[in-house]
Amino acid sequence: MTESNFQAIGDKRFRNIPETEDLIKQVGERVDAEGAVHVIRNLKNVAFIIIRTFRDKFQVVLDGENLKMLDQIQEGDFVRVRGNVVESRAAYKGVEVRAEEVERLSGPKEQLPIKLGSKKLDMNLNTKLDERVLTLRHLNERAIFKLQEGVVRAFLEYLQGNGFTEIHSPKLVEAGAEGGANIFSLDYFGRKAFLGQSPQFYKQFMVPVFGRVCEVGPAFRAEKHNTSRHINEYTSLDYEMGYIDSFRDIMSMEVGFLKHMIKMLKVHYAHELELLNVSLPEIDQIPCMRFDEAKRTISQHFGREIKDEHDIEPEEERLMSQYAAEEFGSEFLFVTNYPWKKRPFYTMRSPGDEDYTESFDLLFRGIEVTTGGQRIHDYDKQVQAMRDKGLEPDDFGEYLKLHKHGTPPHGGLGIGSERLLMKILNRQNIRESTLFPRDTSRLTP
């Protein structure tokens, strides 16, 4: 059974598996097209098969002798279709393939339990997530994650264009960046390790190395509350920028990314936007309100008592967003200068106003999608800040090497990509925009 020693493999121009847009340009030609049998409509004298392609769908027509092929295929099968592309007013996008051959490549063990061809998946969220392996094949479900690709691509493309280097930092760590109980721990060869809550320390380590760095990777939070806006593992979009003049540089870079993202989605993901009926936000400038002013304004405007002076409740975020939409015509709002009490130990305090910080959140359509700010770069100030927070600097030996060896003035942010996508889609639950969500009760599929 052995073959010759001297065989070799080269690269290959893979045949483009045709999408509907390609078929439009191939009217009158013969094509080979692979895809899934999405829907079969058998009208006795003629049958239509909707083929699900990588991104879209097209129609195949069978009649006469060819109707016999229907005996060989069922919905859910994977096939190779050979035939002629013809114009057809009634068909999706005005083209269809008159099949000469529909070759079955593989298929399901038994009839699929749900109709993937229905316009909407008529089931509750839990069932949809339980059956993710199947439900992701629905055109609308998969479109969500095609858009996720676009968000991530836009992020990397914009930042690389601005001199950022992409890094890949470890997720097994000795200590969490955020501290607290919201951290997963595990046994690591006899010692305790944690799962990174964010790449915070590592991206900061890389600022004196590359000047500007970014990362796309998983972040883990052991939060015990199961809400519509929290998941326990998410895809974090992070960057960290050296040589900044103020934390406003971080915000400007984010505005640039968001504009780039919107443009990229419009150009390269128009199909998915249309399918999901997405109304993209518009951005020119993003209005800013100081934390304390935002709290006060909301309180006055909506006649609502301030309960916690140092934090913003979810309902306040919603009202601030509503206020920004009404007053500034913006679906985005930067809330800046959060109280020192509520920000992590590495946050830079505002010069001359030490109860507040050089930090911000970005609210979008009612919820926070970004947290960022300038970091402390001076060693003595960082040690003092740890003490002010009741932390022991000796517990942060590795982290403090950053400051001991020096680092330029810098800051950065983290964006929860699933949250951002959830609000782009105007959905109410982050699980809708998470490929395989992890929460307190969900570890599968």
Next chain:
Amino acid sequence: MTESNFQAIGDKRFRNIPETEDLIKQVGERVDAEGAVHVIRNLKNVAFIIIRTFRDKFQVVLDGENLKMLDQIQEGDFVRVRGNVVESRAAYKGVEVRAEEVERLSGPKEQLPIKLGSKKLDMNLNTKLDERVLTLRHLNERAIFKLQEGVVRAFLEYLQGNGFTEIHSPKLVEAGAEGGANIFSLDYFGRKAFLGQSPQFYKQFMVPVFGRVCEVGPAFRAEKHNTSRHINEYTSLDYEMGYIDSFRDIMSMEVGFLKHMIKMLKVHYAHELELLNVSLPEIDQIPCMRFDEAKRTISQHFGREIKDEHDIEPEEERLMSQYAAEEFGSEFLFVTNYPWKKRPFYTMRSPGDEDYTESFDLLFRGIEVTTGGQRIHDYDKQVQAMRDKGLEPDDFGEYLKLHKHGTPPHGGLGIGSERLLMKILNRQNIRESTLFPRDTSRLTP
């Protein structure tokens, strides 16, 4: 201390922080340039400062009155330099900046314990890794991770150009894809969870959804042996392709990626390649040998006894690579059709030759950098294969939904990016090409 409600932040064309290549085009002009004080050479009447930029370095000259500025700065500081760009034969790349002002922005707490400006870091690997926060600032060290960026960019760019969709799958999982004891476990809200050994199941889930998918993300292996080629967390480059005709399609796609990567590194990372004196491999076609033939050939050619008929030892990998270099003039070698005994339960057996599989490894300069192959797509065959491996199909309920609901003929591979990079650099230890390595004794920094 509050500002107006009505401030807003827009995007901003950030000033390009000049690199040496920019300065060459700016001779005669005034520049502002940020960077780190890499080396100070004080010759009394004149002083030279080497500034480390984001990717390169340039020389600043101080003389006359300006020499006083030296009192304000030390090696390791971060500065903003203002001055005129002039030609200078003696300077690096023929340009230097005659400084009018060197503004210190920040700096180390005390004198740096190592000379970052030395040509090579004169320390053993362990010390270098212990002091990673500092040693990564060395020009040669950081160049390695700039190249990592290039490898990852080339991977995503090539695959997206071939119709792959990038996905982000969960790393907290219910079961490992590779099984065995090499898996980290943790408590997940009262139940047992694992850290993904590979995105295997998830990328397979996505084949019927998008047809072709890829992912760049961390993979975790709890291997207890501390060797020069193993780490316990690595950045895995994965893809999975539907509608393949044979596992050779997977290999062709990889050859295409490798060619694209080499081209991209040459064009966009020439600076780092030169700095590290990297000799890139050349690829036209990659020779292939069947597993059994490769074993036999090596045994005969090198007069070496075959100890284990079903597996390849590291020394055999090395000899196979050596053989491929000598006989075929190739630094790469595909070894194909591994025995079923040694491949995971999802591997497709070779039709008519059931002791072997439709699988391959790619060897590069002596070690395996890729494992891949065609997967079983038929439900009954997958159930039988599990039983043949002594596994209980009921333990794989979620995974088997893929086959139950149907999936096209498909296959894929996983590339260890740090291993690939290690061999591109011709280094002997994978820790050299890992940003912050994790092994049995190393969890920090």
